[in-house]
Amino acid sequence: MVLPPLPLPDLLLQLGAHQLEVAETLVWVGRLLVIVVAARLFAELLVRLQLPTILGELLAGVLLGLSGLHWIVPPDTQAQLSSGLLQLLGSLAHVPLPAVQEIYNDTFPSLQLVAGLGLYALLFLTGLESELDELVAVGGQAITVAVAGVLLPFALGTFGLMALFGVEPIPAIFAGASMTATSIGITASVFGELKMLRSREGQIVIGAAVLDDILGIVILAVVVSLSAGESLSAGPILRLVGAAVLFVVVAIGLSRTAAPAFDWLLDQLKAPGEVIVASFVVLSLCCFAATAIGLEAALGAFAGGLILSNSRHTKAIQEAVKPVVALFATIFFVLIGTGIDLSVLDPTDPANRYGLVVAVFLLLAAIAGKIASGWAFLSAQPTDRWLVGLGMVPRGEVGLIFLGLGTQAHLLSPSLEAAIVLMVIGTTFLAPVLLRLVLAGRGTLAEASS
Amino acid sequence: MVLPPLPLPDLLLQLGAHQLEVAETLVWVGRLLVIVVAARLFAELLVRLQLPTILGELLAGVLLGLSGLHWIVPPDTQAQLSSGLLQLLGSLAHVPLPAVQEIYNDTFPSLQLVAGLGLYALLFLTGLESELDELVAVGGQAITVAVAGVLLPFALGTFGLMALFGVEPIPAIFAGASMTATSIGITASVFGELKMLRSREGQIVIGAAVLDDILGIVILAVVVSLSAGESLSAGPILRLVGAAVLFVVVAIGLSRTAAPAFDWLLDQLKAPGEVIVASFVVLSLCCFAATAIGLEAALGAFAGGLILSNSRHTKAIQEAVKPVVALFATIFFVLIGTGIDLSVLDPTDPANRYGLVVAVFLLLAAIAGKIASGWAFLSAQPTDRWLVGLGMVPRGEVGLIFLGLGTQAHLLSPSLEAAIVLMVIGTTFLAPVLLRLVLAGRGTLAEASS
Numbered sequence: 001m002v003l004p005p006l007p008l009p010d011l012l013l014q015l016g017a018h019q020l021e022v023a024e025t026l027v028w029v030g031r032l033l034v035i036v037v038a039a040r041l042f043a044e045l046l047v048r049l050q051l052p053t054i055l056g057e058l059l060a061g062v063l064l065g066l067s068g069l070h071w072i073v074p075p076d077t078q079a080q081l082s083s084g085l086l087q088l089l090g091s092l093a094h095v096p097l098p099a100v101q102e103i104y105n106d107t108f109p110s111l112q113l114v115a116g117l118g119l120y121a122l123l124f125l126t127g128l129e130s131e132l133d134e135l136v137a138v139g140g141q142a143i144t145v146a147v148a149g150v151l152l153p154f155a156l157g158t159f160g161l162m163a164l165f166g167v168e169p170i171p172a173i174f175a176g177a178s179m180t181a182t183s184i185g186i187t188a189s190v191f192g193e194l195k196m197l198r199s200r201e202g203q204i205v206i207g208a209a210v211l212d213d214i215l216g217i218v219i220l221a222v223v224v225s226l227s228a229g230e231s232l233s234a235g236p237i238l239r240l241v242g243a244a245v246l247f248v249v250v251a252i253g254l255s256r257t258a259a260p261a262f263d264w265l266l267d268q269l270k271a272p273g274e275v276i277v278a279s280f281v282v283l284s285l286c287c288f289a290a291t292a293i294g295l296e297a298a299l300g301a302f303a304g305g306l307i308l309s310n311s312r313h314t315k316a317i318q319e320a321v322k323p324v325v326a327l328f329a330t331i332f333f334v335l336i337g338t339g340i341d342l343s344v345l346d347p348t349d350p351a352n353r354y355g356l357v358v359a360v361f362l363l364l365a366a367i368a369g370k371i372a373s374g375w376a377f378l379s380a381q382p383t384d385r386w387l388v389g390l391g392m393v394p395r396g397e398v399g400l401i402f403l404g405l406g407t408q409a410h411l412l413s414p415s416l417e418a419a420i421v422l423m424v425i426g427t428t429f430l431a432p433v434l435l436r437l438v439l440a441g442r443g444t445l446a447e448a449s450s
Numbered sequence: 451m452v453l454p455p456l457p458l459p460d461l462l463l464q465l466g467a468h469q470l471e472v473a474e475t476l477v478w479v480g481r482l483l484v485i486v487v488a489a490r491l492f493a494e495l496l497v498r499l500q501l502p503t504i505l506g507e508l509l510a511g512v513l514l515g516l517s518g519l520h521w522i523v524p525p526d527t528q529a530q531l532s533s534g535l536l537q538l539l540g541s542l543a544h545v546p547l548p549a550v551q552e553i554y555n556d557t558f559p560s561l562q563l564v565a566g567l568g569l570y571a572l573l574f575l576t577g578l579e580s581e582l583d584e585l586v587a588v589g590g591q592a593i594t595v596a597v598a599g600v601l602l603p604f605a606l607g608t609f610g611l612m613a614l615f616g617v618e619p620i621p622a623i624f625a626g627a628s629m630t631a632t633s634i635g636i637t638a639s640v641f642g643e644l645k646m647l648r649s650r651e652g653q654i655v656i657g658a659a660v661l662d663d664i665l666g667i668v669i670l671a672v673v674v675s676l677s678a679g680e681s682l683s684a685g686p687i688l689r690l691v692g693a694a695v696l697f698v699v700v701a702i703g704l705s706r707t708a709a710p711a712f713d714w715l716l717d718q719l720k721a722p723g724e725v726i727v728a729s730f731v732v733l734s735l736c737c738f739a740a741t742a743i744g745l746e747a748a749l750g751a752f753a754g755g756l757i758l759s760n761s762r763h764t765k766a767i768q769e770a771v772k773p774v775v776a777l778f779a780t781i782f783f784v785l786i787g788t789g790i791d792l793s794v795l796d797p798t799d800p801a802n803r804y805g806l807v808v809a810v811f812l813l814l815a816a817i818a819g820k821i822a823s824g825w826a827f828l829s830a831q832p833t834d835r836w837l838v839g840l841g842m843v844p845r846g847e848v849g850l851i852f853l854g855l856g857t858q859a860h861l862l863s864p865s866l867e868a869a870i871v872l873m874v875i876g877t878t879f880l881a882p883v884l885l886r887l888v889l890a891g892r893g894t895l896a897e898a899s900s
Binding site for chain 2: 018022025026029030032033036037040043044046047048053056092109110113114117225268269270271272273275276277280281284285287288291292294297319320321322323324325326327330
């Protein structure tokens, strides 16, 4: 929620108040329209290819941003806005082009703020949909898979980047952390589509993915908070890890004990809009508490969802939050895409070879680390360890959220940023394809044995 | 959507980036929490008193703002923030108090922007819920009642303020315009509660209220646009009235012809969140078009709702938009309340007598003008003209939206602003009470004659 105020340049002071307001409205509404329409077009395309829509939103951003049309350009990248767009807006608003550019840059922080609302709503929804009971049901096996699925990619990524490529510790840790999450949504939809969601493998993967989200967000909260201090001494690390773990443990505890109180309160409310308002209050309280004790607001948003995951009203809350997520989280994902400069990975430029190698390394480490976690449990019954491992591979929206937060905190170099994007895109594209191949090959076997 | 960027003071540059972000998050989240919780407490109280919740949100703002605790203080009022609140935030964020005040002021425009999103969503919803068919069904009688119910309060208010109190034309016209709307929601709920919604009187009032919203928003769009030019010559007025009327007529036409195309498009969309996204695109396109031809974005938002009011998916759109409205429009109404300085109406200060007389005049004119509209139709059957007139009295949320837009455009003096608030509160409180009294007295009569 960084909102750097900019000085009002003389240029804008020369405009009348009404003229300025008209130009601001046109820039605001026009920019939102372009973002939402482009995201929807790509999402519709990917849905028809049976691929995750989240990637469509990211690709829409890449097309609109630094690597494409230059229609949506974050001011801190210092890049030039498309001159065609400037001329169109300038002629509609009857305002000189440099003034349009100023208004564009001045209103960008508020766009990022709106995107932030979407991010927190999405994290809240992710927490809300965490089926802690599913995790408990599969128990030990899911827990060892989850822990291995966090530790292996994290260790491979972080130490690999530091040892092989000489990356600094903070960005290396951050890149490693961005490899820890597993996208429940994508895996669940592929398993569900092939009627394998209730299989042993499906249950283990879903349980482990729930836990991976929790572990990943704890690591993320610690890394982003650490990066502010710019030192890596044991004291602050232990304090932050302790605070983050405690925060999540308290949230899980509250999901058992406080949910009835929340339900009672919700039943007392009679004015309309009670579900979204009560959810918003829990979400905000958790963000406020997390920030006040030195953790990331993102962890608070997720914990708020965890607390309500056991409410009788979970369905109603989901219904109320989803429109907010559909609108605002889309903006968040598109904005991530706009800031990515894919030209740093252009293989025809020899200067980029190094960055490309890093990207390929991250992608391979991300896939190998998760697949290996499929062997990280004991089982008396025959279990397809390839299915479990592949099911853990897609990073999806959680990987992108991590990337977005890292970009906001200015932790990453452009080539590391692009490498993480490729890692997220690669795992998210490849996992459904590979899973379908493996599942289709063994589906008849599974049915015969059941 | 005014977003004046402010210079980043040296004070904030002395803070570390992380410290600044923590303080910003605490100010942001804390302020939103206070607004939403206070609004909810008052709304729950008023719902139990069978009074409109919208007044509760306004009262919450009055309590939190300039006239009360000074917790939520719009920076342009130059008022001092509560020192207790400053100290609390400063100690939580480990930031000196002047820096908290700076952050508070710098982030306020983004809060107003979020409130603006709520306003446009609410206007869209109002348009969406306009049952144009109901208007057509009651036909001529509703139309003459609506036109009289717009013209009488508008003329009484505007010319009364100019002739009796020497108010300048633009603020006088604006105050008159704020008296034109009728709140469908409040009237419909009282008529419904007493089972009179399907009576002749109920049908005429609901039909007329739909038309009043349309006429009121056209007048508002013209007045706000005019005020920018700060001159009142016939040419621009006619041009604006023509454009606004044309805009609404086209929207009504599109609601008949374009709704099937919209429904077809919506059926083609397969990625999740399609209803809110498609609605948002229509809303934004209409806002963009209205702004580009020199009208208010508010008119565009309302017209967007009108266009979709005939869609097969109206119910789904309402369900998707309502959470956004419940959260963000609440902020809009609370912010209106925070900016109201009720002390300008304190009767113990002789300097305020004049403002008080204006307020009482506006309230009486607002009530008398609408009650008189109950006689503005011919009817062969016996019709209770008092019921029709009283049903038109409550201004509710539409009156407040007008006030909010007038405040944003800096059109009104503090005493005129306070007078309009009293007019909106007075009509909205009194109408349900009077209607219940009259309906209860005549209910037995109506049943006996039917």
